[in-house]
Amino acid sequence: PMLYGVGASLARVVAPSEMHVLPSPSSFSLAAARLGWALQDVTTLSVVARPVAALNAHLHNGARLLVLSNDASSPATIAALLRDRGFGPSRMTVLEHLGGPAERRVETRATEWHELPVADLNLVAIDCQADASAQPLSRIGGLPDSAFRHDGQLTKRDVRAITLARLAPLPGQLLWDVGAGSGSIGIEWMRAYPNCRTLAIEADAGRQQLIEHNRDALGVPGLQLIRGKAPQALQGLERPDAIFIGGGVTCEGVLDTCWQQLKPGGRLVANAVTLQSEMLLMSWRQRHGGELTRVHIAQAQPLGEFDTWRQALPITLLDVTKPLDA
DSSP states (O other), X not given: OOSSSHHHHHHTTSOGGGOOOOOOOOHHHHHHHHHTOOGGGSEEEEOXXXXXXXXXXXXXXXXXXXXXXXXXXXXXXXXXXXXXXXXXXXXXXXEESTTSTTOEEEEEEGGGOOOOOOOSSEEEEEEOOOOTTOOOOOSSSOOOGGGSOOSSOOOOHHHHHHHHHHHOOOTTOEEEEETOTTOHHHHHHHHHSTTOEEEEEEOOHHHHHHHHHHHHHTTOTTOEEEESOTTGGGXXXXXXXXEEEOXXXXXXXXXXXHHHHSOTTOEEEEEEOSHHHHHHHHHHHXXXXXXXXXXXXXXXXXXXTEEEEEEOOOEEEEEEEOOTTO
Protein backbone atom coordinates (compact mmCIF):
# COMPACT_ATOMS: atom_id res chain seq x y z
CA PRO A 1 0.00 0.00 0.00
CA MET A 2 3.03 2.33 0.22
CA LEU A 3 3.87 2.07 -3.50
CA TYR A 4 1.43 4.19 -5.54
CA GLY A 5 -1.16 3.03 -3.01
CA VAL A 6 -3.62 4.36 -0.48
CA GLY A 7 -1.06 3.92 2.30
CA ALA A 8 1.21 6.52 0.75
CA SER A 9 -1.72 8.93 0.41
CA LEU A 10 -2.78 8.45 4.03
CA ALA A 11 0.80 8.90 5.25
CA ARG A 12 0.75 12.48 4.00
CA VAL A 13 -1.94 13.41 6.52
CA VAL A 14 -1.76 10.70 9.20
CA ALA A 15 1.18 10.24 11.57
CA PRO A 16 3.03 6.91 11.25
CA SER A 17 2.29 6.20 14.92
CA GLU A 18 -1.43 6.30 14.13
CA MET A 19 -1.22 3.87 11.21
CA HIS A 20 -0.72 0.14 11.03
CA VAL A 21 0.42 -0.84 7.54
CA LEU A 22 0.17 -4.48 6.48
CA PRO A 23 2.72 -4.94 3.67
CA SER A 24 2.28 -7.41 0.86
CA PRO A 25 4.04 -8.13 -2.46
CA SER A 26 3.48 -5.29 -4.89
CA SER A 27 2.25 -5.84 -8.42
CA PHE A 28 5.69 -4.69 -9.59
CA SER A 29 7.36 -7.45 -7.55
CA LEU A 30 4.89 -10.04 -8.82
CA ALA A 31 5.36 -8.91 -12.43
CA ALA A 32 9.16 -9.02 -12.14
CA ALA A 33 8.91 -12.53 -10.71
CA ARG A 34 6.66 -13.70 -13.54
CA LEU A 35 8.93 -12.23 -16.21
CA GLY A 36 12.29 -13.00 -14.61
CA TRP A 37 13.26 -9.33 -14.66
CA ALA A 38 15.65 -7.87 -12.08
CA LEU A 39 13.47 -5.25 -10.44
CA GLN A 40 16.40 -2.94 -9.67
CA ASP A 41 17.05 -2.67 -13.42
CA VAL A 42 13.45 -1.85 -14.31
CA THR A 43 11.72 1.55 -14.43
CA THR A 44 8.42 1.44 -12.55
CA LEU A 45 5.68 3.89 -13.49
CA SER A 46 1.99 4.49 -12.94
CA VAL A 47 -0.56 5.94 -15.33
CA VAL A 48 -3.38 5.61 -12.80
CA ALA A 49 -5.06 9.02 -13.11
CA ARG A 50 -1.81 10.24 -14.70
CA PRO A 51 -0.96 11.14 -18.31
CA VAL A 52 0.46 8.30 -20.40
CA ALA A 53 2.80 10.90 -21.95
CA ALA A 54 5.05 10.45 -18.91
CA LEU A 55 6.38 7.30 -20.59
CA ASN A 56 8.08 9.42 -23.26
CA ALA A 57 10.89 10.37 -20.87
CA HIS A 58 11.83 6.72 -20.33
CA LEU A 59 11.87 5.27 -23.84
CA HIS A 60 15.19 4.04 -25.14
CA ASN A 61 16.38 0.86 -26.76
CA GLY A 62 16.70 -1.93 -24.22
CA ALA A 63 14.75 -0.17 -21.46
CA ARG A 64 12.34 -2.26 -19.44
CA LEU A 65 9.26 -0.60 -18.00
CA LEU A 66 6.57 -1.83 -15.64
CA VAL A 67 3.50 0.40 -15.88
CA LEU A 68 0.44 0.30 -13.63
CA SER A 69 -2.58 0.77 -15.90
CA ASN A 70 -5.48 3.07 -15.24
CA ASP A 71 -8.02 0.68 -16.77
CA ALA A 72 -8.60 -1.72 -19.65
CA SER A 73 -7.94 1.02 -22.21
CA SER A 74 -4.40 1.73 -20.99
CA PRO A 75 -2.58 -1.04 -22.93
CA ALA A 76 -4.01 0.18 -26.24
CA THR A 77 -3.08 3.77 -25.40
CA ILE A 78 0.45 2.70 -24.46
CA ALA A 79 0.79 0.66 -27.66
CA ALA A 80 -0.24 3.68 -29.74
CA LEU A 81 2.31 5.87 -27.95
CA LEU A 82 5.07 3.32 -28.56
CA ARG A 83 4.23 3.15 -32.26
CA ASP A 84 4.15 6.94 -32.58
CA ARG A 85 7.56 7.28 -30.89
CA GLY A 86 9.27 4.66 -33.05
CA PHE A 87 9.10 1.84 -30.52
CA GLY A 88 6.55 -0.30 -32.33
CA PRO A 89 8.70 -3.47 -32.16
CA SER A 90 8.64 -3.30 -28.35
CA ARG A 91 7.38 -6.42 -26.62
CA MET A 92 4.31 -5.80 -24.45
CA THR A 93 3.13 -8.19 -21.77
CA VAL A 94 -0.17 -7.35 -20.11
CA LEU A 95 -0.54 -9.05 -16.74
CA GLU A 96 -4.06 -9.20 -15.33
CA HIS A 97 -5.17 -9.82 -11.73
CA LEU A 98 -1.64 -10.53 -10.53
CA GLY A 99 -1.55 -12.90 -7.56
CA GLY A 100 -5.22 -13.83 -7.88
CA PRO A 101 -7.07 -16.87 -9.19
CA ALA A 102 -7.96 -15.02 -12.41
CA GLU A 103 -4.35 -14.11 -13.23
CA ARG A 104 -3.71 -14.02 -16.97
CA ARG A 105 -1.11 -12.66 -19.38
CA VAL A 106 -1.35 -11.34 -22.92
CA GLU A 107 1.83 -10.95 -24.96
CA THR A 108 2.31 -9.13 -28.25
CA ARG A 109 4.28 -6.33 -29.87
CA ALA A 110 3.07 -2.74 -29.87
CA THR A 111 2.70 -2.87 -33.66
CA GLU A 112 0.39 -5.87 -33.33
CA TRP A 113 -1.88 -4.59 -30.56
CA HIS A 114 -5.40 -4.34 -31.94
CA GLU A 115 -7.83 -3.66 -29.10
CA LEU A 116 -7.27 -6.99 -27.42
CA PRO A 117 -9.73 -7.52 -24.54
CA VAL A 118 -8.08 -7.13 -21.14
CA ALA A 119 -9.28 -6.67 -17.58
CA ASP A 120 -9.42 -3.26 -15.93
CA LEU A 121 -6.96 -4.46 -13.28
CA ASN A 122 -3.75 -4.89 -15.24
CA LEU A 123 -0.09 -4.00 -15.46
CA VAL A 124 1.85 -3.51 -18.69
CA ALA A 125 5.44 -4.73 -19.00
CA ILE A 126 7.37 -3.17 -21.88
CA ASP A 127 10.65 -4.45 -23.28
CA CYS A 128 11.60 -1.43 -25.39
CA GLN A 129 12.87 -2.03 -28.90
CA ALA A 130 13.36 0.89 -31.26
CA ASP A 131 12.84 0.96 -35.00
CA ALA A 132 14.71 3.13 -37.50
CA SER A 133 12.39 6.10 -36.92
CA ALA A 134 12.98 6.32 -33.16
CA GLN A 135 14.86 9.31 -31.78
CA PRO A 136 15.98 8.37 -28.27
CA LEU A 137 16.78 11.43 -26.18
CA SER A 138 19.30 11.66 -23.36
CA ARG A 139 18.28 12.79 -19.88
CA ILE A 140 21.42 14.97 -19.77
CA GLY A 141 20.70 18.66 -20.37
CA GLY A 142 21.17 19.95 -23.90
CA LEU A 143 18.66 18.18 -26.12
CA PRO A 144 18.82 18.95 -29.85
CA ASP A 145 16.86 22.06 -30.81
CA SER A 146 14.82 19.84 -33.13
CA ALA A 147 13.38 18.04 -30.09
CA PHE A 148 11.28 21.14 -29.37
CA ARG A 149 8.47 22.72 -31.32
CA HIS A 150 9.11 26.47 -31.21
CA ASP A 151 8.60 29.81 -32.96
CA GLY A 152 12.22 30.90 -32.67
CA GLN A 153 12.00 31.76 -28.96
CA LEU A 154 14.17 28.89 -27.83
CA THR A 155 17.26 28.79 -25.63
CA LYS A 156 19.58 27.08 -28.09
CA ARG A 157 21.17 23.75 -27.30
CA ASP A 158 24.67 24.78 -26.19
CA VAL A 159 23.48 27.78 -24.18
CA ARG A 160 20.73 25.62 -22.69
CA ALA A 161 23.26 23.03 -21.52
CA ILE A 162 25.35 25.76 -19.86
CA THR A 163 22.26 27.32 -18.28
CA LEU A 164 21.06 24.00 -16.86
CA ALA A 165 24.51 23.32 -15.44
CA ARG A 166 24.32 26.65 -13.58
CA LEU A 167 20.76 25.97 -12.40
CA ALA A 168 22.02 22.62 -11.05
CA PRO A 169 18.75 20.68 -10.60
CA LEU A 170 18.49 18.44 -7.55
CA PRO A 171 15.83 15.81 -6.78
CA GLY A 172 12.49 17.24 -5.70
CA GLN A 173 13.37 20.86 -6.36
CA LEU A 174 11.06 23.44 -7.94
CA LEU A 175 12.05 25.75 -10.81
CA TRP A 176 10.38 28.92 -12.00
CA ASP A 177 10.94 29.26 -15.76
CA VAL A 178 10.06 32.93 -16.25
CA GLY A 179 9.32 33.93 -19.83
CA ALA A 180 9.35 30.24 -20.70
CA GLY A 181 9.01 30.57 -24.49
CA SER A 182 8.89 26.98 -25.72
CA GLY A 183 9.49 25.63 -22.22
CA SER A 184 12.85 24.05 -23.01
CA ILE A 185 14.64 24.94 -19.76
CA GLY A 186 11.78 23.89 -17.50
CA ILE A 187 11.26 20.67 -19.44
CA GLU A 188 14.90 19.65 -19.25
CA TRP A 189 14.96 20.57 -15.54
CA MET A 190 12.16 18.04 -14.97
CA ARG A 191 13.82 15.39 -17.12
CA ALA A 192 16.88 15.53 -14.85
CA TYR A 193 15.04 13.79 -11.99
CA PRO A 194 11.52 12.28 -11.97
CA ASN A 195 10.45 14.35 -8.95
CA CYS A 196 11.75 17.72 -10.13
CA ARG A 197 8.98 20.26 -10.77
CA THR A 198 8.59 23.34 -12.95
CA LEU A 199 6.26 26.32 -13.04
CA ALA A 200 6.54 27.75 -16.56
CA ILE A 201 5.38 31.36 -16.71
CA GLU A 202 4.44 32.53 -20.20
CA ALA A 203 2.13 35.31 -21.41
CA ASP A 204 1.94 34.52 -25.14
CA ALA A 205 -0.96 32.22 -26.05
CA GLY A 206 0.84 30.66 -29.00
CA ARG A 207 3.88 29.81 -26.91
CA GLN A 208 1.66 28.40 -24.19
CA GLN A 209 0.45 25.85 -26.74
CA LEU A 210 4.06 25.05 -27.67
CA ILE A 211 4.90 24.44 -24.01
CA GLU A 212 1.95 22.07 -23.65
CA HIS A 213 3.00 20.13 -26.73
CA ASN A 214 6.67 19.94 -25.75
CA ARG A 215 6.07 18.88 -22.15
CA ASP A 216 3.99 15.89 -23.30
CA ALA A 217 6.26 14.94 -26.21
CA LEU A 218 9.30 14.95 -23.92
CA GLY A 219 7.69 13.04 -21.10
CA VAL A 220 7.04 15.65 -18.40
CA PRO A 221 3.27 16.26 -18.55
CA GLY A 222 3.40 17.37 -14.92
CA LEU A 223 5.03 20.67 -15.87
CA GLN A 224 2.61 23.37 -14.69
CA LEU A 225 1.91 26.22 -17.08
CA ILE A 226 1.21 29.61 -15.52
CA ARG A 227 -0.58 31.78 -18.06
CA GLY A 228 0.38 35.39 -17.49
CA LYS A 229 3.10 37.99 -17.54
CA ALA A 230 5.76 38.44 -14.89
CA PRO A 231 5.94 39.93 -12.35
CA GLN A 232 2.15 39.97 -11.89
CA ALA A 233 1.80 36.25 -12.64
CA LEU A 234 4.36 35.37 -9.97
CA GLN A 235 2.17 36.46 -7.09
CA GLY A 236 1.01 33.62 -4.86
CA LEU A 237 3.14 30.92 -6.48
CA GLU A 238 5.02 28.36 -4.41
CA ARG A 239 8.51 29.65 -3.61
CA PRO A 240 11.12 28.06 -5.88
CA ASP A 241 14.51 26.49 -5.29
CA ALA A 242 15.80 27.93 -8.56
CA ILE A 243 14.70 30.53 -11.09
CA PHE A 244 15.56 30.96 -14.74
CA ILE A 245 14.71 34.24 -16.44
CA GLY A 246 14.90 33.71 -20.16
CA GLY A 247 12.56 36.49 -21.19
CA GLY A 248 11.37 39.74 -19.67
CA VAL A 249 14.48 40.48 -17.64
CA THR A 250 14.09 44.19 -18.45
CA CYS A 251 10.44 44.30 -17.36
CA GLU A 252 10.13 46.40 -14.24
CA GLY A 253 9.94 44.35 -11.07
CA VAL A 254 10.78 40.95 -12.56
CA LEU A 255 14.27 40.57 -11.10
CA ASP A 256 13.28 42.07 -7.75
CA THR A 257 10.22 39.85 -7.39
CA CYS A 258 12.14 36.74 -8.39
CA TRP A 259 14.92 37.50 -5.92
CA GLN A 260 12.44 38.16 -3.14
CA GLN A 261 10.55 34.90 -3.73
CA LEU A 262 13.62 32.70 -4.26
CA LYS A 263 14.31 30.45 -1.28
CA PRO A 264 17.51 31.12 0.70
CA GLY A 265 20.31 29.11 -0.88
CA GLY A 266 18.46 29.06 -4.19
CA ARG A 267 19.99 29.77 -7.59
CA LEU A 268 18.93 32.51 -9.99
CA VAL A 269 20.14 32.38 -13.58
CA ALA A 270 19.25 35.06 -16.14
CA ASN A 271 20.30 35.26 -19.78
CA ALA A 272 20.64 38.52 -21.71
CA VAL A 273 21.05 39.19 -25.42
CA THR A 274 20.46 42.94 -25.73
CA LEU A 275 22.69 45.72 -24.40
CA GLN A 276 19.87 46.96 -22.19
CA SER A 277 19.33 43.60 -20.52
CA GLU A 278 23.09 43.10 -20.17
CA MET A 279 23.48 46.45 -18.43
CA LEU A 280 20.68 45.51 -16.06
CA LEU A 281 22.42 42.25 -15.14
CA MET A 282 25.68 44.11 -14.56
CA SER A 283 23.93 46.52 -12.22
CA TRP A 284 22.23 43.64 -10.44
CA ARG A 285 25.57 41.89 -9.92
CA GLN A 286 27.02 44.99 -8.27
CA ARG A 287 24.27 44.85 -5.66
CA HIS A 288 23.83 41.12 -5.14
CA GLY A 289 27.03 39.48 -6.34
CA GLY A 290 27.17 36.40 -8.51
CA GLU A 291 29.03 35.51 -11.69
CA LEU A 292 28.70 37.05 -15.13
CA THR A 293 29.67 34.89 -18.08
CA ARG A 294 29.77 35.82 -21.76
CA VAL A 295 28.98 32.90 -24.05
CA HIS A 296 30.03 32.94 -27.70
CA ILE A 297 28.92 30.06 -29.91
CA ALA A 298 29.97 29.58 -33.53
CA GLN A 299 29.04 26.80 -35.91
CA ALA A 300 30.66 25.75 -39.16
CA GLN A 301 28.38 26.52 -42.11
CA PRO A 302 28.83 26.52 -45.89
CA LEU A 303 30.28 29.55 -47.65
CA GLY A 304 30.27 28.84 -51.34
CA GLU A 305 32.45 25.79 -51.90
CA PHE A 306 34.00 26.12 -48.45
CA ASP A 307 32.94 26.40 -44.82
CA THR A 308 33.21 29.24 -42.35
CA TRP A 309 32.28 30.00 -38.76
CA ARG A 310 28.87 31.63 -38.24
CA GLN A 311 28.63 33.41 -34.91
CA ALA A 312 25.41 33.30 -32.95
CA LEU A 313 24.46 36.34 -30.90
CA PRO A 314 26.56 36.41 -27.72
CA ILE A 315 24.74 35.61 -24.48
CA THR A 316 25.49 37.20 -21.13
CA LEU A 317 24.62 34.87 -18.28
CA LEU A 318 24.15 35.92 -14.66
CA ASP A 319 24.42 33.17 -12.04
CA VAL A 320 23.81 34.14 -8.42
CA THR A 321 23.05 32.14 -5.27
CA LYS A 322 20.85 33.72 -2.61
CA PRO A 323 22.53 33.83 0.81
CA LEU A 324 21.10 31.50 3.43
CA ASP A 325 20.49 34.42 5.78
CA ALA A 326 18.72 36.56 3.16
